[in-house]
Amino acid sequence: MRDVSPWREPVPAPGTMGEPRARGRFxxxxxxxxxxxxxxxxxxxxxxxxxxxxxxxxxxxxxxxxALHAGRPTPLTPARRLSQELGVRLYLKREDLTHTGSHxxxxxxxxxxxxxxxxxxxxxxxxxxxxxxxxxxxxxxxxxxxxxxxxxxxxxxxxxxxxxxxxxxxxxxxxxxxxxxxxxxxxxxxxxxxxxxxxxxxxxxxxxxxxxxxPWMVREFQRVIGDEARGQCAAELRTGVPDYVVACVGGGSNAAGTFAGFADTPARLVGVEAEGGAGAARGRLGVLHGCRSLFLQDDDGQITQAHSIAAGLDYPGVGPEHAHLRDLGRARYVTVTDDEAVGAAVRLARTEGIVPALESAHALAWVIRAAGGGELPAGSTVLMTLSGRGDKDVSTLKELL
CATH class of the missing domain: 3.40.50.1100 (Rossmann fold)
Incomplete structure (x- = not known):
């Protein structure tokens, strides 16, 4: 099952990713x-x-x-060779370059x-x-x-x-x-x-x-990703705002932080989940770990096991604000397979000299698929958060390649 959440024309929505309502509700x-x-x-x-x-x-x-310990701001890197191959203008928000290697x-x-x-x-x-x-x-x-x-x-x-x-x-x-x-x-x-x-x-x-x-406290601490990227895009892009903003989603913190910088713009927001852990794409309403959101469940309402080659996406649900953004149609949630993610990791390594975390490779896999299938119009500008580097996944990749 892929790409099943609503896809509507993006409407800038000031306040969409502000404080939750009373009792932490989205x-x-x-x-x-x-x-x-x-x-x-x-x-x-x-x-x-x-x-x-x-x-x-x-x-x-x-x-x-x-600034002094984590190494912020992280750069916005144009993926020039891969962009030429895909026919889009792809920019990477380099959270892999932070101290400890991720967002x-x-x-x-x-x-x-x-x-x-x-x-x-x-x-x-x-x-x-x-x-x-x-x-x-x-x-x-x-x-x-x-x-x-x-x-x-x-x-x-x-x-x-x-x-x-x-x-x-x-x-x-x-x-x-x-x-x-x-x-x-x-x-x-x-x-x-x-x-x-x-x-x-x-x-x-x-x-x-x-x-x-x-959920909103973590998003606010991760908002630095989106705020930085918004300023960098304003300086780099003729339009000031990318056409698409893409990030991988497990629970969804790097995506939430990225989306927060662009929720009030016309950018299309795309969250990419592992096909075996797609809480937003095909989860059902439930309660787990203290919040009400969308989770993978069986017919009796029991949480079912998620699977992903990327350990950080191996979670059977999604953060509540992502569920809300999905229902609003403000963000779309899509899925990719393990094989697609591995292929994307290899492709980024060989075109841009960057080995991404397998979590981040899921986001790239969708960009590659959407560009090749015509879903991303030629010449589109795409901002993708590269949430982490792939050092941790070398042993997994070594077994597969």
Whole structure:
């Protein structure tokens, strides 16, 4: 099943990606479906985040860390050879060039600063591809905090490099052996652990999922991607705004951050999911990990197992704001296969000298397919967020190529 979400003429919508409605709602999605023992903890995070984002001191400290530690701003790179082959003008927003190698550092530095502001001494995180875990371990080391990272046993096997990096940075990595032994179960275990340690620990959620305020807080920390890209496009493009803005979607944080910079423009927003984990494309309404959104389910409403060659997309749902953007028709959600993603990774490597993360390769695979099939008109300008670099996926690619 592919390309099944609505595709409407984009209408600039000021305020579309602003604050959620009361109780963290994006339309019918979102909310705070947390156990009683976590409701107060979520409320404290909400209050602290609202105070921090209004504080020039906090904003300045975060901006300094993003510049001096993470290496922002990241460049907007024209993919010249590939553009010529595809007949479109493709620009890559290079989150792969950040410190730690992906967009995850943007959100984690924000949440780590917030945790320190709240007096928490430890960060808890879940991770699939390992990039969020590495970013969490990095921020904890930088700020003198402890870090505990939950990771599915299957992902530990296929992301051994990132596991080593986390441990070298001083983080405790806890294997999760239940269920699919991937991201969904790592998230469940992290939330269970948080229940007993809310007094001294902050749960650093890695994507735009979870109970309110996490979906919009993570999006706001990732908004730097879209805001930077918007300014760079204004300087680079004759129109000032690309025709298409494309990003891969698992839970959806890099896409949410990118889309936030362009929601009030005529750009078409495209989220690309793994075919085996397409929550937005073919999920059904349900509740998981503290929020109401679209999830893969069986006829009895039980969450079904997702699959993707990219560990970061191996999640059976999508963040609530993405579900809302889909319903509005403001963003379209499409899927690509494992084989298409691998082919796209190889093609980018051999035309532009860039080895992308397999997550990012999904977004590129759709661009290649859409350009070849005529869905992207010749001469279109396409901004694609390259969310991470492919070092972590070399062993997987080596087995396939």
């Amino acid at each position: 339309g019918e999605y979102g909310g705070r479906y947390a156990p009683e023992s976590l409701v107060e903890a979520c409320r404290e995070v909400d209050e602290a985040f609202r105070e921090a984002r209004a504080d020039p001191g906090f904003r300045g400290a975060l901006a300094e860390l993003l 995850k550092i943007n959100n984690v530095l924000g949440q780590a600063l917030l945790a320190a502001r709240m007096g928490r001494r430890r960060l808890i995180a879940e991770t699939g591809a390992g990039q969020h875990g590495v970013a969490t371990a990095t921020a904890a080391a930088l700020l003198g905090l402890e870090a505990t990272v939950f990771m599915g046993e299957r992902d530990i096997e296929r992301q051994a490099l990132n596991v080593f990096r986390m441990r070298m940075l001083g983080a405790e990595v806890i294997p999760v052996t239940t269920g699919s032994r991937t991201l969904k179960d790592a998230t469940s275990e992290a939330m269970r652990h948080w229940v007993g340690v809310t007094g001294d620990s902050h749960y650093c959620v890695g994507s735009v999922i979870g109970p309110d305020p996490y």
